[in-house]
Amino acid sequence: MGELIVNTSGGAPIPLTAYLIVSLIMFFAGIYGFFTRKNLILILISIELILNSVDINFAAFNRYLFPDRMEGLFYALFVIAISACETAVAIAIVINVYRKFGNTEVDNIQQMKN
Amino acid sequence: MLEQIIFSILAIAIALFSVLAVTSKRIIRSAIYLLFVLLATAGLFLMLNYHFLFAVQVTVYAGGIMVLFIMAIFLTHKPGKIVERRTNLKIISSILLSGGGLILCGYIILRNVTRVYNYLKINEINMQDIGRAMMGTEKYQFLLPFEAISLLLLACIIGAIMIARKEKNIETNDNKDLDHK
Amino acid sequence: MNFLIIFILIPVIMLLSLFAARNRKQILAIMVTGSIALVAASVYLVIRYVTENDTTTGTMLFTSTHMWYKPLNIGFSLGVDGVSVAMLCLSSVIVLTGTFISWNIQPLTKEFFLWFCLLSLGVFGFFITTDLFTLFMFYEVALIPMYLLIGIWGSGKKEYSAMKLTLMLMGASSLLLVGILGIYFSAGAVSMNILDIANIHIPLDKQLFFFTLTFIGFGVLGALFPFHTWSPDGHASAPTAVSMLHAGVLMKLGGYGCFRVSIYLMPEAAEILAPLFLVLTATGVFYGALSAIHQRDLKYINAYSSVSHCNLVLFAILMLTRTAMTGAVLQMLSHGLMTALFFALIGTIYQRTHTRMINEMGGLMKVMPFLGVAFVIAGLASLGLPGLSGFVSEMTIFIGAFENADIFRRVLTIIAISSIVITAVYILRMVGKFLYGPIQNEQHAALTDAVWYEKLAVVILIAGIAYIGMFPLGLSDMLNESLSLIK
């Protein structure tokens, strides 16, 4: 686990573990949604949950482990940006699928033809 | 003490709404629950003293992306429609798997993470620092990823437009195909 | 340049010129010339072998090695002893007669002969090489064309049979590959050449394992009971020439391989595991013969008969005495000629009657005396009439098997001997049903006897059978000397 960093602050009000647990719950909720949902939009929502939980981790790790740097912050930023892109494209696709099949079920597009 | 209370509220909100977001039967509710989760996350960022991140989260996520979602839902769904569900087998297996994952990862976290953090009370990171870090080309500066992201963003915008654009001819053909079926 | 390479060169040249051939005449000319050249080459080989062979040591002659894959020490090693010389002669004779028998093959004549040539290339390569991997490679070369030859030019449920045959033999060759690599590595990985490995003592525990693998691997091709089921279906569906080559030569690859690889390289394991496989092979001898009694299709009868005879080959090899092994090789030759003759005759008769069911035919002796007489001769050879090859080989095997003094082997030998009675039963039943008696089908009365090319093929084969049967001394001694390597 690398070198052991001593907790010098004399006790943070909220432990890092708490953040991680929160993000973990969010992450697996997203995973669950990704597995069980049939609707493309709902799958997207699940993915957003997953991404968001990662953001929390980035920020929390940055804050707790390397407070004098900003990588976590920036990666969280980038993730947000990328998720925005992804959502835009995905929703475009969803709308297209909707036009083709009349609904947004993921089962329709199992086969990448027609 | 106050911080802990706020954190607890936020944490409970996140946990609750994420689960609701993925289990709700109505799609619009899922979206709204997602919005709550995103906002709560923003709250967490605030607690971590990342104000800029908080702002981005609220504007881009809760503002931009959610609007996109809601628009898409309105475009493709009748309001109040109940979404179809997977078969029980799939749901159960997914519950087991994600539950198992949760337990496993939780175990790892609880076992390993407690001893290694270091929390420093620092002031709010001011915008100049962020701007410099983002626009600089030196060590710990992020111009290149920033530019890459912006290019990506551009590509996505164009792509989204291309995909969502209506192509008259093809569409009619496809509709015919559908009719046949 | 090793002179043995000619056995690979001729088929290759035949292949190339077949590509260029325009019409049937040219194709046949190429095939006949090529196969006569092969026969000539094997005759020349016999002469050179006999003159140069040192009868006391019985070592391999004309050896040479040309490394072609250094990391695994795979070499193109050549070399022959009496056994391979005999097998080469057999193969060339069968290729020649097979060509005559498939004189009128339709459709896709050119393609048929192309694959046929490739098949014989594999067979010849197999017999002249002494490198484990090259041996295996040629074995595969011989197997693959089989699928197409049966699948395209076969009859009956040919796709099923071709698939079954290929899959079973492929499965066997996977065992074989493991076995070969195992031998190579457990021998210390210095050379893939059999002659070199033979000087190295392989640890016994490894011998036991790899003996089983290679013996079963080759045994499947040699119709080892209970892995023989590809044989009846495969033979029944295959076109005549392919049946001939397959039963006549390809199945001998199994016996030859068992003896050249399994027994030669791992004699101790052979000693230990022989009882197990002896039980299987003795069962196979008895069982194949009994199953043949009940068949109605001529090809099935002969296929089961082949199972019985080929198991006898393996049985004799496992007896691990020189006499029995000589008998095994004689049996390979004898069975090769005999079964090729059978299939040739069945094929020519089938071409005329369009049925192979013995109960739908009868009295054909009157209609086609030449084929009938030839069939009776083949039958008599099969049931071991003195003066024909079957007797010589069977007797050598039985006497050789009896050299082992233990009751277990004796009892198995007696079981194997009992097959001569059963063989008589099914051969005579078959001959009696479809050649003798009154003519069953009126349409058959108008059929014609064999034409010249069929007659030629049949006569060549009968001559071979009679030669071995009447003057076995030279051949048997040649084989016996070569087998001094083994024991």
Place this chain on the structure above:
Amino acid sequence: MDMDYTLLILLLPLCSFLFIGLSGTKLKPAVAGIVGTLSLTAVTLLSYYTAYDYFSSQNISGVWQTLTPYNFTWLHVGEKLHIDLGILLDPISVLMLVVISTVSLMVHIYSMGYMKGEKGFQRYYAFLSLFTFSMLGLVLATNIFQMYIFWELVGVSSYLLIGFYYTKPAAVAASKKAFIVTRFADFFFLIGILVLSYFTQTFDFEALLIGDGSILSGAMGSTFIGASALTWAMALIFIGAAGKSAMFPLHIWLPDAMEGPTPVSALIHAATMVVAGVYLVARMFPIYIGFTPEVLQGIAYGGAFTAMFAAVIAIVQTDIKRVLAFSTISQIGFMMVALGVSTSMQLAEHEHGGLGYMASMFHLFTHAMFKSLLFLGAGSIIHAVHSNEMADMGGLRKYMPITHITFLIACLAIAGIPPFSGFVSKDEIMTAAYGFGTGMGIWMTITAGLTAFYMFRLYYRIFWNKEYEVHGGHLPHESPRSMTIPLMFLALLTLVGGFIPFGKFVTADHTQYTIHLDTTIAIISVVVALAAIGLATILYRKENDQPARLAGRMQGLYKAAYHRFYIDEVYQFITKKIIFNGISRPFAWFDRHVIDGAINGLGWITTRTSEAVKGFQSGSVQWYAWVFLFATLLITFLTILFTH
């Protein structure tokens, strides 16, 4: 010492076989016949000359020498063992030479007339030559394996000749049966040879038979299930002999073999091939008598039973060839008995020691002559009336005088009436049998009486009894010259054969000894024979209902004997029901369904598995993700599990 011309005796028939066989139908039928007959004539003359040469020159101080003019190695099998082909001359092989060539020549000549116009005439002569060659090779064998080789060849030529009328299903079935039954016996013969040769490391007769028997000590020493290996070997070899010689219960092929042309029956199934078994036992006699007398005793009992058994069946058969066939079986039984009863006597004493052996060989000789005469006579009759059934005959003496007279001579000979040859040889057998034990003697006397009875029943039913009724539009007439000359020649031999001083030539220990008749036994035999003939005369000379009444009174026995005691049915049951349906069919089924089914099942499982696995690659990303996560978690879990 030379006598190397004997090689020609083997080569001539072989060449004529190859010549006639290979030229096939290109040869004119008559030419084929003449070629065959000429070569056989040469062989016969050579055989006679050999006999003359041998018996005039090869006697050194009263002991007949054993010669091997030729012997070359045919095949090496093992370190010491080798199979030779060669020629061995000693009294019995020379005797057999004469018998075979004489009968064969007669049959060749006879067939010129009998088979005239038959389709496949050339083939017939080719087969005859092949048979003669094989038979001669058998008797001249220098070693037991050569004997086995020619033994098999004889079997095949017999198969080919029985099945000569191959379009007749009955003939095909009979030939098949003959071959398979004898093959079955040969199986034991072969095992016997293997056992014997394993211990002695030689096949050679000279090495085996001449000497003090030290070579057999290995076989004597090792035992298997209570008997020595030698006993086993000799018993197994005898089974082979019993198969060829149609001993009970392996006799079933012989009556059926009568489906072949009649001259063939005369040659193979009366005079030569069927006595091969007797010859074999005689050949191995020194071992039998010296080391395994128990087997020889068994042979005696087997022979005695067969003799009586076949005689009883012969009484009620109505097919004349079958009567003769059973008569043959019975007579071979006599020969076997004669060999078998030698056990009770010391070999050293000439008075008895060689008696059984000599009697057997003598009877073999005389029987060959009169039995082939009977068969050829029967052939002549069948030729005339076109039927084998007694019911279609009767009163033929007027139409066929030569056949009648010769047939009568043969009947008298087989019945044992002096001075015909059969009387002398049979009397020697009787003497030997009484020497063995009174029970055996009486048993054989009764059998001899039965023989006289059924032969005269046959004789009267053919030539006397009722008047001939014309069936086919023409009256029967005497056969052509080519057929009657052999009859007369054989009749002559039958008349004088008994006067040959046989003991001078053929004895067990190759020394000479003089035959003398035991008057008491001779008188008993003749009286019994005459009584039996008298009974037959009463019953069958004129057509009457007495035989039928007699049959009615002993209905059970009559029916059983008529159906040959149902032995064929038993075999039929064993082969058809048990072996064919009970064993072979399940085997075939097992192969198709279990073994092949296992292979196909393997294929089916593979297909099924791939069907099932195919679902994994559904194209559903969610499913892929599920598997991905599952695997990741699993690996993580395992890592944790094993690192802590």
